[in-house]
Amino acid sequence: MNHIVIKKGHDIRIAGIPSKDVVSILGSDTIAIAPKTFRGVKPKRMVSEGDNVQIGSPLFFDKTKPEVKWASPANGTVQTIQFGARHVIEKIEIKVEGSDALSGQSFSSDQLASADRSTILNRILEANLFPLIRQRPFNKVANPKDSPRDIFISAVNTAPLAVDLEPILESEKIAFQAGVTALSKLTDGSVVVTSRKSMDLQHAGVQTISGPHPAGNVGIQIHYTKPIKPHDIIWTVDAQHVITLGKLFLTGSYQPDVIVSVGGSGATNPQTVSAKVGASIGSLIANQELDEPARLVSGDVLTGHTVEKDNFLGFYDSSVSIILDSVDRPFMGMLALGNNESKYSLTHTFLTFGEKLFNFNTAQNGELRAMVPINVWEKVLPMDVYPNALYRAILAQDIEEMEQLGMWECDDEDFALCSFACPSKIDVGAVIRDGLNLLEAEG
Amino acid sequence: MKWLRKILDKVAPTFEEGGKLEKFYPVFEATDTILFSTDERTHSGPHIRDSVDIKRVMILVVVALIPCYVFGAMNVGYQMAMALGQSSTWWENLLSGALKILPIIAVAFASGAFWELLFAVIRRHPVSEGFLVTCALIPLVMPPTIPLWQVAVATTFGIVIGKEIFGGVGMNIFNPALVARAFLFFTYPGRISGDKVWVAGPDGYSGATALAVPAAEVSQDAVTLLDSVSQFDFSWINMFMGWIPGSIGETSTVWIMVGALFLAVTGIASWRVMAGAILGLTGMAVLTNFMAEVTGSTNTMLTLPAHYHLVMGGFAFGVVFMATEPVTGAHTDKGRWIYGIFIGGLTVIIRSINPAYPEGAMLAILLMNAFASLIDYFVIRGNIKRRMVRYAQ
Numbered sequence: 110m111n112h113i114v115i116k117k118g119h120d121i122r123i124a125g126i127p128s129k130d131v132v133s134i135l136g137s138d139t140i141a142i143a144p145k146t147f148r149g150v151k152p153k154r155m156v157s158e159g160d161n162v163q164i165g166s167p168l169f170f171d172k173t174k175p176e177v178k179w180a181s182p183a184n185g186t187v188q189t190i191q192f193g194a195r196h197v198i199e200k201i202e203i204k205v206e207g208s209d210a211l212s213g214q215s216f217s218s219d220q221l222a223s224a225d226r227s228t229i230l231n232r233i234l235e236a237n238l239f240p241l242i243r244q245r246p247f248n249k250v251a252n253p254k255d256s257p258r259d260i261f262i263s264a265v266n267t268a269p270l271a272v273d274l275e276p277i278l279e280s281e282k283i284a285f286q287a288g289v290t291a292l293s294k295l296t297d298g299s300v301v302v303t304s305r306k307s308m309d310l311q312h313a314g315v316q317t318i319s320g321p322h323p324a325g326n327v328g329i330q331i332h333y334t335k336p337i338k339p340h341d342i343i344w345t346v347d348a349q350h351v352i353t354l355g356k357l358f359l360t361g362s363y364q365p366d367v368i369v370s371v372g373g374s375g376a377t378n379p380q381t382v383s384a385k386v387g388a389s390i391g392s393l394i395a396n397q398e399l400d401e402p403a404r405l406v407s408g409d410v411l412t413g414h415t416v417e418k419d420n421f422l423g424f425y426d427s428s429v430s431i432i433l434d435s436v437d438r439p440f441m442g443m444l445a446l447g448n449n450e451s452k453y454s455l456t457h458t459f460l461t462f463g464e465k466l467f468n469f470n471t472a473q474n475g476e477l478r479a480m481v482p483i484n485v486w487e488k489v490l491p492m493d494v495y496p497n498a499l500y501r502a503i504l505a506q507d508i509e510e511m512e513q514l515g516m517w518e519c520d521d522e523d524f525a526l527c528s529f530a531c532p533s534k535i536d537v538g539a540v541i542r543d544g545l546n547l548l549e550a551e552g
Numbered sequence: 553m554k555w556l557r558k559i560l561d562k563v564a565p566t567f568e569e570g571g572k573l574e575k576f577y578p579v580f581e582a583t584d585t586i587l588f589s590t591d592e593r594t595h596s597g598p599h600i601r602d603s604v605d606i607k608r609v610m611i612l613v614v615v616a617l618i619p620c621y622v623f624g625a626m627n628v629g630y631q632m633a634m635a636l637g638q639s640s641t642w643w644e645n646l647l648s649g650a651l652k653i654l655p656i657i658a659v660a661f662a663s664g665a666f667w668e669l670l671f672a673v674i675r676r677h678p679v680s681e682g683f684l685v686t687c688a689l690i691p692l693v694m695p696p697t698i699p700l701w702q703v704a705v706a707t708t709f710g711i712v713i714g715k716e717i718f719g720g721v722g723m724n725i726f727n728p729a730l731v732a733r734a735f736l737f738f739t740y741p742g743r744i745s746g747d748k749v750w751v752a753g754p755d756g757y758s759g760a761t762a763l764a765v766p767a768a769e770v771s772q773d774a775v776t777l778l779d780s781v782s783q784f785d786f787s788w789i790n791m792f793m794g795w796i797p798g799s800i801g802e803t804s805t806v807w808i809m810v811g812a813l814f815l816a817v818t819g820i821a822s823w824r825v826m827a828g829a830i831l832g833l834t835g836m837a838v839l840t841n842f843m844a845e846v847t848g849s850t851n852t853m854l855t856l857p858a859h860y861h862l863v864m865g866g867f868a869f870g871v872v873f874m875a876t877e878p879v880t881g882a883h884t885d886k887g888r889w890i891y892g893i894f895i896g897g898l899t900v901i902i903r904s905i906n907p908a909y910p911e912g913a914m915l916a917i918l919l920m921n922a923f924a925s926l927i928d929y930f931v932i933r934g935n936i937k938r939r940m941v942r943y944a945q
Binding site for chain 1: 553556557585586587588589590591592593594595596597598599600601602603604605606607608609611612678680681682719720721722723817818819820822878879883884885928932935936938939940942943
C-alpha cells in the first residue's frame with residue numbers, strides 16, 4: 110500500500126476547535142442552494158416560486174450539460190428565487206415542510222458490485238446528484254460524458270477546524286463502501302481513497318498519508334499519487350458525499366445529511382453538528398453566543414467565503430467558522446517582540462514558542478506589497494511546483510509557461526496556505542484561480 | 553499614545569480622497585502605519601493571516617544591523633584615537649565614533665526618505681519599507697571620512713537608479729545599497745578607495761586596509777606580510793573582532809555573524825546563500841593557494857588563506873546583508889546555493905587576480921545579482937524538464 114509523507118505545509122493552530130461528539134440541532138426552517146456559486150455552470154431553473162418540491166426533485170440544470178441537475182435538499186415550497194445580474198439565478202430558497210423524498214431504484218451490495226457504468230451513471234443523474242462529483246483540473250462540476258482517468262476521494266480533512274472524517278466514515282462504513290463501489294464503475298482507472306489510517310475497502314485503492322495541511326486536500330493527494338497531465342480528467346468526491354451516494358444506492362433516495370463543524374475564535378461553544386445540506390447559517394450557529402463582532406465563514410478559514418446569519422451553508426461546505434472581527438492598532442507594532450497571545454507566525458520573527466492555540470481575528474496584519482521572496486510560499490506548498498515562477502507566469506498571462514510550470518496540477522485551495530503565510534499579503538490562491546480560468550478559456 | 557492616535561485620526565481626512573492634501577496620502581499612510589500597525593482586515597483569500605508583514609521583515613533587517621552600527625562607531629572612534637596617538641576608553645571611542653557617523657546616517661536616511669516619498673507621491677504607490685534597509689545599509693559600507701554630499705548623491709543614485717526606475721521594491725535587479733556604493737566607487741574613487749580614507753584621523757593620515765597589504769606586494773606570503781604590519785594589528789583574531797580600518801560597518805566579522813544568525817533564525821535571510829558563499833570562498837581560496845604553490849606566481853594575494861579572506865574587507869558584511877537580499881538574489885533554493893557559491897568564488901578571483909579592485913565582494917554580488925534570474929531560469933527548466941518527461945509517459 111502506498112504511503113505518502115507530506116513534509117511541507119502547516120497545521121494552523123487556531124483556537125475554537127470543535128468537540129468531536131456530533132450534536133443534533135434544530136433543523137433549519139428554510140434551506141437554500143446558490144446556483145451562481147458553481148464554477149462554469151450556466152444555471153436554468155426548473156421550478157417557480159410557490160412550487161412544491163420533494164427531497165431529490167430537480168431545482169435547476171446546467172445549460173451547458175442539460176443532464177446535470179441539482180436535487181432539492183428539502184421537501185417544501187419554493188419560497189424565493191433570487192436573480193442577479195444578467196438574470197443569473199443567485200439563490201433558490203425552500204421553506205421546509207415535512208421530509209418526503211423522491212424514491213427510485215435501490216441496490217443491494219451485490220447488485221452494485223455487478224452493475225455496469227451506465228446503470229450507475231444514469232441513477233446518479235436521475236437522482237439529480239451528479240453535481241456531487243467534481244473534476245480536476247479546474248475543480249468544477251464534472252461532465253458525465255467524460256470518462257475520468259481515476260476518481261480520488263480524500264478521507265482526511267486537514268483544513269483548520271474541519272470535521273474529523275474518521276468517526277463519520279467508521280459509523281457510515283456500509284454506505285461509504287457502497288458509494289465507493291458505485292464510483293468504481295464510473296472510471297476505467299481506479300478509485301483512490303487516501304486516509305490517515307489504513308481502511309478496509311473493496312473496489313478501491315487505499316493509500317495512507319501523513320503530514321500537515323494541505324495533506325488532506327485531494328489535489329495534493331493526486332499530485333503525490335499520479336500527477337495530472339494536460340487533458341487528463343480526474344474526478345473527485347468529498348468523503349461525506351460518497352456516503353450520500355452510497356445511501357442513494359442502498360435506500361433509493363437522497364438523504365441530504367451533512368456533518369458540519371462549527372468553530373473558531375468567535376465560537377463560544379465549538380461543536381460538530383448534524384445538519385442538512387443548504388441549512389441556514391443561523392440554524393447552524395444557534396448554540397453560539399455572538400457577543401463580540403465576528404465574521405461568519407461558510408467553509409474553512411482558508412478557502413471559505415463570508416456569510417451572514419441569514420445566508421446558507423455552501424453546497425460543498427462542511428464547516429462554519431466564526432472569527433473575531435475586531436482589530437486594534439498597537440503603537441509601534443512593527444517593533445513589538447510579540448508573544449504567544451499577540452502574534453502567530455510561520456517565520457520566527459516574533460518571540461513565540463510552543464504549540465499554543467491562537468485566537469485569530471480577521472486582521473490582515475499588514476498591507477499589500479510587491480513580492481519579497483523569503484521562501485514562505487515554498488515552505489507551505491508540498492508540490493513539485495515553483496510557486497513564485499508560476500505566479501509570475503500567470504501575471505504575465507503566459508499560458509505556455511504556466512502549463513510547463515505545472516498549472517494543470519494546481520488548484521487555488523492548495524495555495525491558500527501560501528496566501529496565509531505571505532508577508533506581502535498577496536492572495537496567491539486568487540492568482541492561481543485566474544491562471545486556471547485563463548487556461549480553461551484558452552487551453 | 554492615544555493623543556497621537558487622535559491627532560492622526562483628526563488629520564486623516566485631509567489626506568484622504570477629496571481632502572486638500574490627497575496627493576500626499578502615501579506620506580500620511582506611511583507615517584500612520586509605521587506608528588500604529590494597520591487595522592486592515594482580510595477581504596479576499598484566507599480570512600486569517602500570519603502576523604508577519606513586509607514592515608516587520610524590513611525593520612528586523614535594520615535590527616540585525618544594530619551590532620554593526622554600535623561596533624562600527626566604536627571602531628571609528630578607536631581608529632581616530634590610534635591615529636592621533638591617544639589612548640581612550642571604549643565609551644570615548646563610542647562617543648567620538650558616533651559623532652562621526654551620525655551625520656552620515658542622517659544624510660543617508662534624509663535623502664533616501666526624500667526620494668522614496670517623492671516617488672510614492674508621484675507614482676501613487678504606497679511607501680515601501682525597503683528604503684529603510686537601503687538607507688541603513690549605505691552608511692555602513694562607506695568609509696568614515698566620506699563627504700556628506702557624496703552620501704546624499706550615492707543614496708539618491710541607489711534609490712532612484714537602483715530601485716525606483718524598475719518600479720520600486722520587489723522589481724529591482726540590483727541591490728540598491730550596493731548600487732549606491734558602486735556609484736561612488738567608480739565616480740569618486742579617491743574618497744572610497746586607496747589608503748587615505750579609512751581612518752578619520754588627521755589630514756593626510758594614511759592607513760591601508762588589510763586587503764591592500766598583500767595586494768601591494770609581490771612574491772611574499774600574505775599572512776607573514778600581514779603580521780609584519782606594525783601600524784595596525786592585522787592578526788586573524790583582531791581582524792575577526794574588527795579593530796581594523798575599513799568601511800564603517802564591515803570590519804567586525806564576529807558582530808556580522810551575530811546579525812547573520814539573527815536573520816537566518818528569523819528566516820528573513822537565506823542561510824543557503826550565506827553557506828554557499830562561504831563554501832565558494834573557501835573552495836576558491838584553496839584553489840588559489842594551490843595555484844600559488846605550483847605556478848610560483850608572484851601574486852601575493854594568491855597565498856591568502858580562506859579564513860583570512862573571510863574576515864578581511866567587505867565579504868562577510870556583503871554576504872550577510874547584501875547578497876541575501878531576497879528580491880535581487882536567486883529565488884529558488886537550489887539557485888540560492890549556486891548564487892552563493894559564485895559570490896564566494898568570484899570574490900576571491902576579483903581580489904586576487906585584479907588587485908586594482910581589492911574590494912571584490914561588492915563587485916561579485918552585483919555581478920551575481922545580474923545573473924540571479926539566469927540561475928533561477930536553469931533551476932526552473934530542470935523542474936519543467938522533469939514534468940515534461942512525466943507528461944510524455
